[in-house]
Amino acid sequence: MxxxxxxxxxxxxxxxxxxxxxxxxxxxxxxxxxxxxxxxxxxxxxxxxxxxxxxxxxxxxxxxxxxxxxxxxxxxxxxxxxxxxxxxxxxxxxxxxxxxxxxxxxxxxxxxxxxxxxxxxxxxxxxxxxxxxxxxxxxxxxxxxxxxxxxxxxxxxxxxxxxxxxxxxxxxxxxxxxxKGTLWYEVELKGQAAHGSNPQHGLSAVRAMVEVIGDIEREAERAREQRDHPLLGPPTVNIGVIRGGSSINIVPDRCVIEVDRRTVPGEDHRDILDRIRVGLMRLQSLKKIAGYEVKKLHDGTPFxxxxxxxxxxxxxxxxxxxxxxxxxxxxxxxxxxxxxxxxxxxxxxxxxxxxxxxxxxxxxxxxxxxxxxxxxxxxxxxxxxxxxxxxx
Ligand SMILES: [Zn+2]
Known part of the structure; x- marks a missing residue:
């Protein structure tokens, strides 16, 4: 009743x-x-x-x-x-x-x-x-x-x-x-535009982003190897959005990705972003990019x-x-x-x-x-x- x-x-x-x-x-x-x-x-x-x-x-x-x-x-x-x-x-x-x-x-x-x-x-x-x-x-x-x-x-x-x-x-x-925890963030790379016939005069943000994506995937791969949670499974990453470039014959001066990283207990969201920032600083010091920005979009703690x-x-x-x-x-x-x-x-x-x-x-x-x-x-x-x- x-x-x-x-x-x-x-x-x-x-x-x-x-x-x-x-x-x-x-x-x-x-x-x-x-x-x-x-x-x-x-x-x-x-x-x-x-x-x-x-x-x-x-x-x-x-x-x-x-x-x-x-x-x-x-x-x-x-x-x-x-x-x-x-x-x-x-x-x-x-x-x-x-x-x-x-x-x-x-x-x-x-x-x-x-x-x-x-x-x-x-x-x-x-x-x-x-x-x-x-x-x-x-x-x-x-x-x-x-x-x-x-x-x-x-x-x-x-x-x-x-x-x-x-x-x-x-x-x-x-x-x-x-x-699981949810860490959503955006990475923006700034390059330098140039005519597509003279790419050596510019900095391609799209090209540099390929390296950043490699860093992001390697970071997640390491986490997967270290922490397979008995209840939640391993951490994951998905790059859900990529935007960059304006024309086929211009070196792109901007590229943005949006990353969906799912975490398990024991992972620190700040550490994850810090590791990504180290790679970005390296790209900048090697003059492969003119600048970068990392923006957190959503930060949910795992438990x-x-x-x-x-x-x-x-x-x-x-x-x-x-x-x-x-x-x-x-x-x-x-x-x-x-x-x-x-x-x-x-x-x-x-x-x-x-x-x-x-x-x-x-x-x-x-x-x-x-x-x-x-x-x-x-x-x-x-x-x-x-x-x-x-x-x-
Ligand atoms: Zn509810």
Whole structure:
């Protein structure tokens, strides 16, 4: 039997537009602030103390705490507030329509479904049990996940961390305890134009870029040999874009590439770029180019929490006791788990709904999945309280 309160909560969340401002044509729907307000009020009503961190004006992150000030354990539960845009949607984006055992609307699956499941799981008796056991619960609503994880980054920079972090995302109830990092960058080479009949009078940026690409591939090849991650596989590189030259008979004075480097835990994104810069400096000192620029386009940290940690094992236990096969896995996509892995010792991504249904024209979540997810999280919180209660 589906829980009416849970369904109503999700429909309420879907009805509050919170499109990422960068993805909204209409500013009236492109703000996380109304959902942040709802979340803050909801949690305040459950006895949480609320902080708002509005680092970008109009885009408040919500940090809500409940439990002892000197806790035995801290658990951070994070839900991002923003959704994808609504362009081309075939269902009313904010209707929260309930039909054929599904709830439809933008965010129903990513991320309001998992958020509703977690909020609903935090019943008064669970909240009191956690506090009495000595657990401080930190519920975070973060802005801007869909575009650069800005909210999570801001909070990590402020030092917000915990012993354990549960990042809510629609994983189909799989326990994702590792994902690759993403380093996207652009390299621009400046050459010197000359007539194509006298190439010796110019510096070809395209020709020099061939050497740069060689350096980039060798760097990734070395990384592949050194680090084959048991869960994520080896690091990769793809040069997705190249632009250069203007005419067949002119020595090109400019060439640009865009590089997509996927990293595994242990790789430092700054080191990777530094190694590329060494090659560029060499090209310049050899007077093969007139100048260069390296620009970071996206920087997402990889993370991996071992499968035998308390957090992952407690999720496994909760799945089993609720009759759900416990799947532990690594993921190819990126989430707020990346930034929070810098300040939280154990991190896992988990939630009801399927990532295949996120960002779609008829986004929905199955009520059965929503319900199961909430029961599972309820069990997880209960097990945490029992575990910490036993600690002196
Ligand atoms: Zn999401």
């Amino acid at each position: 589906a829980d009416e309160q849970l369904i109503q909560l999700l429909r309420q969340l879907v009805a509050i537009p919170s499109v990422n401002p960068a993805l909204a044509d209409d500013p009236a729907i492109g703000s996380e602030a109304p959902l942040a307000r709802f979340l803050a009020d909801y949690l305040a009503g459950k006895g949480f103390s609320i902080e708002r961190h509005e680092i970008v004006p109009g885009r408040p992150n919500v940090v809500a705490r409940r439990g002892p000030a000197a806790p035995k354990r801290t658990l951070l539960v994070e839900a991002h507030l923003d959704t994808q845009g609504i362009h081309g949607m075939t269902v009313p984006p904010f209707g929260g329509e309930l039909r054929d055992g599904r709830i439809y609307g933008r965010g129903a699956c990513d991320m309001k479904g998992p958020m509703a499941a977690a909020l609903h799981a935090l019943t008064p008796d669970i909240l009191d049990a956690l506090a009495a056991a000595g657990v401080q619960l930190i519920f975070v609503g973060a802005v801007g996940e869909e575009k650069g994880n800005v909210g999570a980054r801001q909070l990590v920079e402020l030092g917000l961390g915990a012993d354990e972090a549960l990042i809510l995302e629609p994983t189909e109830l799989a326990i994702v305890h590792a994902h 991996a929490t071992p499968a035998d940690t308390r957090l992952v094992q407690r999720l496994v236990g909760a799945c089993r006791s609720q009759g759900v096969p416990a799947k532990t896995e690594g993921a190819g996509w990126f989430s707020d788990a990346g930034p929070f892995s810098q300040t939280c010792r154990e991190v896992a991504v988990f939630g009801p709904g399927s990532i295949r249904q996120a960002h779609t024209a008829d986004e929905y979540i199955e009520v059965a999945s929503l319900q199961k997810g909430s029961e599972l999280l309820h069990q997880f919180f209960r097990d945490l309280a029992d575990e910490v209660k036993g600690i002196a």
